[in-house]
Amino acid sequence: MRILVAASCAAFGAAVPAAGQAAAADPIAACADLLVPYADRAPAPEELPPLEISSATGHLSYFGASHSRDPEHPQFAAIRQLWEQRRPTVAFYEGPARPVAETGDETIRQYGESGYVRFLAQQAGARVERLEPSPQAEVAAMLERFPQDQVKLFYLLRETARLRERQGMGEAELKAGVGRLLQQANAMFGEQFGAAWTIDDLDAAYRRYWSEPAAWWQAPTRWFDPLKSSAETGGIFTNDVNRASSEFRNRHMYTVLATAAARGDRVFAVVGRDHVPAQAAALHCALAGAR
Structure with a gap:
């Protein structure tokens, strides 16, 4: 198993293992074998420095963030300091392309670290690009591995769990919010998700798999931890879909960032902190030739 040693988490400049002779011909494709699967991964350490790698012509600054909407969180000062040091030509963000507010603090309150990197890019006139694959591409990849109803439920x-835990929504708010989400999903995914679901359809599908918790809006957050298996949490399949989704996203993120830095951009990206150690060895291999 390919395991990213603890030293790589603390000091990303360390050498990484060989990715094979094919790396010389297509290093980005060949070095993807060094992406760390969730089965081999530990949670990111609390002290996680930014990943800094120079290619022959470009540079990558990759910041692993905690998901926060608190402008006083020290990571936002660190993000701004790194931005000012590197003066990026392109910024990559995680999540959907939402607008930014008039100030940095208000952007953070509304959109967290993903919004903040877009705010900094707008202020500096840098290009902004989405770091993740399209939702349709991700769903297509999951449907190759899991039944349609399990993918939809996941x-x-x-x-639902995110809205409940991060925004404090109760039963009535969740039913209303997820009702709107169902309409959006039916429009976005069409044939991928099959027949359109209502709240009653969601309730029936949930009950086919779970009797505890009794209601779908009570689905616990542990069901969506990719570092745990569904057998451990009672999620039946949810952790496994989450793990597959995260690994699909990691490969896409790695390819996008390595391509941009290899073509000569000064690349700046902010992402959930656990993604960075998973991609670090592959990025070192592809960009710095550390193998």
Whole structure:
């Protein structure tokens, strides 16, 4: 198993293992084998420095963030300091392309670290690009591995848990919010998700798999931890879909960032902190030739 040693988490400049002779011909494709799968991964350490790698012509600054909407969180000062040091030509963000507010603090309150990197890019006139694959591409990849109803339930229940835990929504708010989400999902994914679901359909699908918790809006957050298996949490399949989704996203993120830095851009990206150690060895291999 390919395991990213603890030293790589603390000091990303360390050498990484060989990716094979094919790396010389297509290093980005060949070095993707060094992406760390969730089965081999530990949570990111609390002290996680930014990943800094120079290619022959470009540079990558990759910041692993905690998901926060608190402008006083020290990571936002660190993000701004790194931005001012590196003066990026392109910024990559995680999540959907939402607008930014008039100030940095208000942007953070509304959109967290993803919004903040877009705010900094707008202020500096840098290009902004999405770091993640399209939702349709991700769903297509999941449908190759899991039944349609499980994929639908995973995404709907994960968003339900996020709204409940991060925004403090109760039963009535969740039913209304997820009702709107179902309409959006039916429009966005069409044939991928099959027949359109209502709240009653969601309730029936949930009950086919779970009797505890009794209601779909109570789905616990542990069901969506990719570092745990569904057997450990009682999620039946949710952790496994989340793990597959995260690994698909990691490969896409790695490819996008390595391509941009290899073509000569000064690249700046902010992402959830656990993604960075998973991609670090592959990025070192592709950009710095550390193998």
